[in-house]
Amino acid sequence: MNDVSAATRSWNTRAQEKSRRLKLIEPWMNGAVLDTERIVDALSALIVTGDRVAIEGNNQKQADFLSRAFAKLDPGRVHDIHLLISSISRPEHLALFEQGIARKVDFAFAGPQSLRVAQLLEDGMLEIGAIYTYIELYARMFIDLTPQVALVCAAQADRHGNLYTGANTEDTPTIVEATAFRHGIVVAQVNEIVDELPRVDIPGSWIDVVVQADKPFAVEPLFTRDPRHIGELQILMAMMTIRGIYDRYGITALNHGIGFDTAAIELLLPTYGESLGLKGKICTHWALNPHPTLIPAIESGWVESVHCFGSEVGMEDYIAARSDVFFTGRDGSLRSNRVFCQLAGQYGVDLFIGSTLQMDADANSSTVTLGRLAGFGGAPNMGHDPRGRRHSSEAWLKLLKDDGPNPEIARGHKLVVQTAETYKKGGEPTIVDALDAIAVGKKSNMPIAPVMIYGDDVTHVVTEEGIAYLHAAEGVDDLVAWSGGLYAPPARFRSW
């Protein structure tokens, strides 16, 4: 061996440091359970300056008891924290920066807090590592962004630290796995501590500290859209999508983005879809949160299965009563899982459709508007052609292009559909010369413009004017092919 240091250095410093920290809070622990009153003291002992701290901060549920306690730490004692958070959702997430506790953040979405993120960045009080899709951020938690501490939440725990998440499992198992097995400390807030759990979602041997919160964790109803607010144009576009895309390509497995455009499609299946004779032929298998607007389609027997990223407030009893359709545990409640659903949405379905706020002439689109740093959550992961895919399906093969340099090396394409009305409320055009995202990226010194869906991934654009079948003609050579060889373009357009 060239190096003798191996014999003398310690190779278990992470585990040792974890033991050291946990020892500090021993006086306030009863088995795995921490005295609720001691939460600020405990976090002050468990979190050390410079740590990477993952906080839940999901798309829906919030470890808000822990984030409020975290924001009460003394910045003289704990500072320069690197925050890993999938969704910056709560005021105290940013209070961490205002108070000088946290310094850097890696995140995927900052919807309601996006203005403040932009402001703090400009004021030099917050540094952005990068803006990710959810699944990229988790990927890096297993590589170079493993957390020293994770602050997560669940519905219930038992005295051994086993966790029951209920319907909003979401990201918890992933964050906990990345932390616990790299000798980080996992702290879980729970609504209650019970003797026996309805089911175990996360084993107690992965959890270090359980603490009963002062009140149940916060959770946002994000996916509820009132049908009465769906407009005429949205209905028109939904009908075009069902007839011109779902029917035409035979789309059985799919994901819908959030919003009224796609809610209209869900609602029209048992009426317009039924009238086209499409029941059982399209829209049978879903990667989707439990959208209330999907209820009519489920009740009418359209839907075989729905795997969910998270849950939706108010859908608990409905889900439990429809266990043939949803993924539920022995206790009857939903088991959601954001990573698995994002995986399914990337590789397991044939179509993604989502709304956008702006699109340029090349079909690049973004929901980023001036002054906001929102991120895209999961849309780019679902809204691209996954080039690692090797299995075929009927729909995927319908987009096969064999006109490349070698026609025998061809592959299909996922359907990536963007939908938008050509004018927004107030008459502002959706189709623009340059996306606002370009200016936002420059202003915030982002290395590239924050594009949500790239035009070269998009196969279809749906507006109230019609459907653009982008995959059908990408160049002049395609126009020749479509003409059956009858179209003879001018010489300077011939390069194939």
Place this chain on the structure above:
Amino acid sequence: MNDVSAATRSWNTRAQEKSRRLKLIEPWMNGAVLDTERIVDALSALIVTGDRVAIEGNNQKQADFLSRAFAKLDPGRVHDIHLLISSISRPEHLALFEQGIARKVDFAFAGPQSLRVAQLLEDGMLEIGAIYTYIELYARMFIDLTPQVALVCAAQADRHGNLYTGANTEDTPTIVEATAFRHGIVVAQVNEIVDELPRVDIPGSWIDVVVQADKPFAVEPLFTRDPRHIGELQILMAMMTIRGIYDRYGITALNHGIGFDTAAIELLLPTYGESLGLKGKICTHWALNPHPTLIPAIESGWVESVHCFGSEVGMEDYIAARSDVFFTGRDGSLRSNRVFCQLAGQYGVDLFIGSTLQMDADANSSTVTLGRLAGFGGAPNMGHDPRGRRHSSEAWLKLLKDDGPNPEIARGHKLVVQTAETYKKGGEPTIVDALDAIAVGKKSNMPIAPVMIYGDDVTHVVTEEGIAYLHAAEGVDDLVAWSGGLYAPPARFRSW
């Protein structure tokens, strides 16, 4: 409501069917534990004609006690099974087809059994759903390929059905989650049943039946490469890769494929890499199985972390003694996880490098050779440019191309490196006019040719002749740009 059937139909048929089947084996159960002698009877009751059955069948560990028992079922009673298996590794996996128990298979890899797969297909005794990457197959288990029964394996169980997998966690949690929460039946073989587990890898409330196997589950040492078999050309290519790619692009987070080419790179880090002053600058964070050839680099302090798909026989004590580097549990043993490592290998690292057997002039490559239906396991998932990626890194940005139609809409690129000697043993050329994969695909009626890595994803090709920087010039316009505008190509080559 348009439809009154909702009130009258049952929405819990899956859970009811599960209860019905489990009731049949009650006489042979003691809590969650099945009498070992009754395994064939039990599978005969639990598995029903037409079921989708997921069997482990991983890259490494094998639920071989269960697959042997499965192959003993009476095909008159149980037939037309649809098998879901990530790796067809054992003779009895195919005996299921020869005996008429199974009819259709979806899989990701069939290395040692690939000749027999091709033969059974030709004889009409086996039907292939599709050939996947691992992660695609799991994705579909949450969409339209949810299993009715999963046959998995673990090292130990307790009497409540909690499972301890030890180092080879691999795919078990994923298969179990997809099955258990869609009301499928999960049967786990274990090496022993104990009172207290070292840690819980999978909660007992997800497991229906535990059975002690007749002998410990089989596991293959797949990733051990004896350094003495590394040739001169492989050393040369490894040196070129370190200097010309890892150093040049500053590659810190990466994945290596299996084989001697990449083993040579791992071995050269503490010698050649050290001489270039690259320690701490490259190769710090890995998505990789615990390759023995990485030991010198770890011992020399090169490696910060390694997240593993699976484990490797013989590395157990080493891993436990190096917990700063590997992901390990409280018990000290590795926690691997194929899905999370594939996720990390897709989205969390900047470089994939792998060997190939054949490559065409467009850099399309494949390891498929005539007469074999092997599949690619995980290579295509890691070996492509993930277009859903939105975060930047230094290495990724070095491949940014801003010469498209809109230079303000640009993105970086993952480094996808293919390595091969230009001639194989026996003087057979590696660079071919047409991949054998094209003929194999046609002969087996595959919808597209089984290409492992597509040329348009590849950024670099390394042979003993040198490195081709494919991303540097993709067309004539790039050559003009590289010339600083001095090169004036003939008019017919101008189309930009």
